[in-house]
Amino acid sequence: MKKNYFLYIVILVVFSFEFYSCKSVNPVDPSGVNTIKIGALFSYSTGEWSTLGKTSKAALDIGTLRVNAYLYSVNSLNRVAVSYSDTYLNPDSALSQIRRFYSDGIRIVIGPQSSSETAKIKSFADSVGMIVISQGSTAGSLSIPNDNIYRFCPVDSQEARSTVAL
DSSP, rough: GGGGGHHHHHHHHHHHHHTGGGGOTTTTTTTEEEEEEEEEEEEOOOSHHHHHHHHHHHHOOOOOHHHHHHHHHHTOSSEEEEEEOOOOOHHHHHHHHHHHHHHHHOOOOEEOOHHHHHHHHHHHHHHHHHHEEESOOOOOGGGTTTSSSEOOOOOOOHHHHHHOOO
């Protein structure tokens, strides 16, 4: 299950937000293929947590290949393309990168890894309607109903209770 984690996320994104992502579809592609653009904010080149960023990037690459192969096999004209940005675990860098994604027509973002980065981009993502799927943010303070941040890690307090129970 763990190695298919990002595959399921990519499939969820493609099929759940296909209608939402119409602004990021390229309707003038002469082949008729619609490209659903997804941004990825990971820290993968240096610093702490770079191994999480590297594995997240590798998993997302595999998931993208599999989703595109599936879409091709069912004669769909939709495809997924991922743009990566290295945040270096820096909240200001994460904000700069998500703004660049928005200006490039990307409305769905996977990442960032840390709660401090997620907190920094939250207001921007909510204000412009971007969907953010964070694979690493655990701060309970970011668990806010009806926002555009989706997090797949339990909050710190739940992790602590689980650890104590074990």
